[in-house]
Amino acid sequence: DGGITQSPKYLFRKEGQNVTLSCEQNLNHDAMYWYRQDPGQGLRLIYYSQIVNDFQKGDIAEGYSVSREKKESFPLTVTSAQKNPTAFYLCASSPGQGAKETQYFGPGTRLLVL
Amino acid sequence: AQSVTQLGSHVSVSEGALVLLRCNYSSSVPPYLFWYVQYPNQGLQLLLKYTTGATLVKGINGFEAEFKKSETSFHLTKPSAHMSDAAEYFCAVSDPPWEGGGNKLTFGTGTQLKVEL
Numbered sequence: 001d002g003g004i005t006q007s008p009k010y011l012f013r014k015e016g017q018n019v020t021l022s023c024e025q026n027l028n029h030d031a032m033y034w035y036r037q038d039p040g041q042g043l044r045l046i047y048y049s050q051i052v053n054d055f056q057k058g059d060i061a062e063g064y065s066v067s068r069e070k071k072e073s074f075p076l077t078v079t080s081a082q083k084n085p086t087a088f089y090l091c092a093s094s095p096g097q098g099a100k101e102t103q104y105f106g107p108g109t110r111l112l113v114l
Numbered sequence: 115a116q117s118v119t120q121l122g123s124h125v126s127v128s129e130g131a132l133v134l135l136r137c138n139y140s141s142s143v144p145p146y147l148f149w150y151v152q153y154p155n156q157g158l159q160l161l162l163k164y165t166t167g168a169t170l171v172k173g174i175n176g177f178e179a180e181f182k183k184s185e186t187s188f189h190l191t192k193p194s195a196h197m198s199d200a201a202e203y204f205c206a207v208s209d210p211p212w213e214g215g216g217n218k219l220t221f222g223t224g225t226q227l228k229v230e231l
Contacts, residue, residue, distance in 0.1 A: 004157075031217055040123065042204060042221040043158075050217070052154030058218070090157055097217050099146050099208040100165045 002027045004106035006091050011111045013078065013085060021076045021109045023091035029104070031097055032074040037088040038059060039110075049074055050097045078111065086113050116141055116207050120222035128230050133192040135225045137179075137205035140186065145207040147180055147188040148219065152202045161203075164188065175199070200229045 002024045013019045025032065031050050035043040045058030049068040063082025068074055074093075078085045089109045094101040121136040139145060146165050150158040162173025169181040179190045187204060205222040 040223060042223040043219075044221075045218060048218070088155075092158075094217060099217055100163075101217050102148070102160050102163060103217075103219060105150075105159070107157045109157070110155070 004091060004093055004104060006089075006106040006109050008109060011105070011109055012114050014113060014114050016080045018077055018079050019111070021078070021089055021091075021111070023074045023076065023106060025072055025074075025091075025093045025106075027093060027095075027104065028071070029095050030071070032068065032092045033092040033094075033103060034058075034064070034066065034074070034076045035090045035092065037090060043090065046076065073088070082093075085093035085111055087111060115134060116140065116145065116209060116220040118205050118207055118220055118222035120203075120225050122165055122225055123223065124226045124228065125166055126228040126230060127195045130191045130194050133177075133190070133195045133199065133227065135190040135203050135205075135227065137188045137190065138186055139188065139205075139207045140147055141207065141209065143209075144181070144183055145209055147181060148178075148208075149173065149177070149188075149190050150206065151175075152204065152224075154201075161190070180211040195227075195229045197231075198227050202226050 007022045032047040033048040045075035047066045065077045091106040092103040095104045117140045119138045148163045149161040152158045162171045164181045172178045177192045206219045
């Protein structure tokens with residue numbers, strides 16, 4: 001079955017630690033996205049990538065980093081510079097770069113700070 | 115910059131009653147509009163979207179929405195609520211290409227729908 005997988009489902013971070021969230025898609029989509037969801041705030045865009053080896057900052061990129069070495073993979077690293085990382089992280093992909101494109105979402109990773 | 119307002123962070127209806135979830139946007143030109151649904155601890159699923167053409171859009175699970183340019187609104191409705199409709203609903207907009215929006219979505223803050231017996 002085609003879809004988007006995110007792992008792990010839950011992730012615990014210690015103070016000063018970098019952690020990486022995985023996002024993989026087998027839909028052959030060009031574009032991929034990372035969102036952060038906090039209660040009552042909707043979704044906010046962290047980073048997005050329209051093509052392999054290229055990515056752009058979203059609205060809240062500080063304290064995060066990404067890579068796009070393969071079309072199907074778009075991992076997100078939450079660095080120690082992100083002082084409030086506790087949130088639900090959602091990865092999405094879309095077939096192309098157009099504004100009409102539907103974004104398809106993965107099941108999410110919940111990040112908690114120990 | 116785009117913005118999306120969803121009036122009512124929580125809406126409660128009786129099973130079988132009309133569902134109305136409100137969404138207003140701000141944009142200098144008609145944007146592309148989306149409604150997504152999220153069940154607890156899951157990702158988002160597209161309900162419907164408006165890009166061009168007919169302003170009344172039908173989606174999955176019996177939902178529909180009407181784009182009203184004069185009111186800058188895209189309210190979501192369903193004639194008869196079912197218990198399985200209980201979830202959080204998000205309205206989102208993206209700018210058309212000529213506005214340089216690319217494929218960036220701006221989301222509203224969501225409306226939690228509760229369906230009571």
